[in-house]
Amino acid sequence: MTDVHASAQTLSLTLTPARQLADMPSRFPGESAEYRRARNELLAEEIELRRHIERVAVQRRALPPGGIVPEDYRFEGEAGPVTLSAMFGDHDTLVTYNWMFGPQRERPCSMCTSLLSAYDGEMPDILQRVAFAVIARSPIEKLVGFKKERGWRHLRLYSSGGNTFNRDYAAEVPDGGDNPAFNVFTRSGGVVRHFWAEEMGPSTADPGQDPRGAPDVMPIWTVLDMTPGGRGTDWYPELEYGTTPR
Incomplete structure (x- = not known):
């Protein structure tokens, strides 16, 4: 086990469990108990995702020296x-x-x-x-x-x-x-x-998904991923639009 992985594992042992953090007492108007249970389960996964992103960032920062550029372009x-x-x-x-x-x-x-x-x-x-x-x-x-x-x-x-x-x-x-x-x-x-x-391209894409990195570098996809329709499969940004969205 590398020092980076060992440090990440030690840190994970000291963190409050995500399920515990996700037990949110707050409620939004009109939400059902079913919705809150499902939302708290999702919140626990979101907390784990945030922690995984940080572990990956730590591992990235710990990379050994890369190659010297071949010329001063x-x-x-x-x-x-x-x-x-x-x-x-x-x-x-x-x-x-x-x-x-x-x-x-x-x-x-x-x-x-x-x-x-x-x-x-x-x-x-x-x-x-x-x-x-x-x-x-x-x-x-x-x-x-x-x-x-x-x-x-x-x-x-x-x-x-x-x-x-x-x-x-x-x-x-x-x-x-x-x-x-x-x-x-x-x-x-x-x-x-x-x-x-960034080396996550077409060869690393999962079935049914466009190639993308993790985290996704495009803010627009991060926003759309938080919506019911998600990023979709048949829409991409254009240089100009014929009508102004409402």
Whole structure:
């Protein structure tokens, strides 16, 4: 048993049982005893899920050093050329998202766009802790044009059209389609290493489910998962909508 697993197991032994925490005395107007019993059972599972997410986060943070990046990739940024190491700024951690907006696309992926629109609002807070870069293979002018159209204010965009970053860290091929990818890099003593990548893709998806990570990085799915209809199987975000939802 690893030290991380041993620590997690020790912590779990000291926690109040989820069933005990879930015995909520509060009631909502009109709810039945049957509803409250079922809701408390669900609450216990939600507490266990939260604890499992934290155990996974602890295990992730305890990963040994990842591979040294093969080169200091050069990108085209909104203010000119910039290297991967320079993207860190004053931080020691850099999160990158590979945006599906390669040169073969007239318009970007709507799912990526939904995600990035949410992150644009969170970016002032995210940048207090880590650096964050949005990377795509299209020319920087094309990326910035869409940023202005969408009204994004805080996302930092970079074109990787002149390097192999997308191939190396998003499994893309030069003349093929593009893939979404989250990667985390660290910098220490002038050395940049790969720390973690989201690797839950089509090959790890369960039957009847779209590929997704855990936790799900898209806020929209987290919200919809709390509703009776869930995320559904026949709806995805679009770039524009013909009518305004009511």
